[in-house]
Amino acid sequence: MKFDPSFDSGVLIKRYKRFLTDISLEDGETVTIHCPNTGSMKNCLFEGEKVWFSVSDNPKRKYSRTWELAQTSAGHMIGINTGRANALAEEAIKNGVITELQGYQSLRREVKYGNENSRIDILLEDFDRPNCYIEVKSCTLLDEGQGYFPDAVTTRGQKHLRELMEMVEQGYRAILLFVVQHTGIKSVKAAAHIDPDYAKLLAEAHKKGVEIIAYSAELSPSEASLVKSCPVKL
Known part of the structure; x- marks a missing residue:
């Protein structure tokens, strides 16, 4: 499964209200993105570590960005979506x-x-x-x-x-x-x-x-x- 375009990246700040996540972009801007994982995400939330997100061009979406990947402190990759x-x-x-x-x-x-x-x-x-x-x-x-x-x-x-x-x-x-x-x-x-x-x-x-x-x-x-x-x- 190829992603075109490739996912953009940021740094995880926090996940909250189940479906929302705040991240810091590479230019320092803080944005809220959609979290598509309804589970507890136990041991998947590494604040301060790198994350990747996709971007939708659907104008009806409140949050155009969707959290896709996380990186653990040990360097492992996790599929969040x-x-x-x-x-x-x-x-x-x-x-x-x-x-x-x-x-x-x-x-x-x-x-x-x-x-x-x-x-x-x-x-x-x-x-x-x-x-x-x-x-x-x-x-x-x-x-x-x-x-x-x-x-x-x-x-x-x-x-x-x-x-x-x-x-x-x-x-x-x-x-x-x-x-x-x-x-x-x-x-x-x-x-x-x-x-x-x-x-x-x-x-x-x-x-x-x-x-x-x-x-x-x-x-x-x-x-x-x-x-x-x-x-x-x-």
């Missing part, structure tokens, strides 16, 4: 990077499914085998050398696990795909210390046949892509 995770996953499937998800006839996004009024992130369909339902989650929490998901209690994430288990029970293939948008994360694990219910459901889903995989992203102000499999500790 969780909305890009699905596009990264789709691109990686089409380019053959995610080897577990090859050979399907078609790919569709945001398809309604399940009994809890959900939309699956990616649906792979084929004439000769069961459909494959893929729920995509962006993983950015690095804590004491370990990558974790989620970074806050997620009832929505719990619902998605129940929906995936339901698909397995109906004879379909179901995948939970962690898109690792933190270059310092080397493996992913359920954050039982943050959301024990999610961790229990994840273990249950795995036992019932939901496939749980993770792929790591390379990130820069000019492009991003999933490049390799990342271990999941279950």
Whole structure:
């Protein structure tokens, strides 16, 4: 995924009111930009470190700039815009990077499914085998050398696990795909210390046949892509 133009940069001052972030531009001007990450962003907020943002030409937007990348004090890159995770996953499937998800006839996004009024992130369909339902989650929490998901209690994430288990029970293939948008994360694990219910459901889903995989992203102000499999500790 190439970014054209490449992202502009600044220095993080603070994030507040969930969707707002103040940064200092290279000329010293302080501006407010949109934060597209609705999570807690635990261990992703490094005040005084460099950040990158995209710029929209949509005149209806109150804040034309959107926070895209952060840099940690250790020099790692973090993908702040969780909305890009699905596009990264789709691109990686089409380019053959995610080897577990090859050979399907078609790919569709945001398809309604399940009994809890959900939309699956990616649906792979084929004439000769069961459909494959893929729920995509962006993983950015690095804590004491370990990558974790989620970074806050997620009832929505719990619902998605129940929906995936339901698909397995109906004879379909179901995948939970962690898109690792933190270059310092080397493996992913359920954050039982943050959301024990999610961790229990994840273990249950795995036992019932939901496939749980993770792929790591390379990130820069000019492009991003999933490049390799990342271990999941279950």
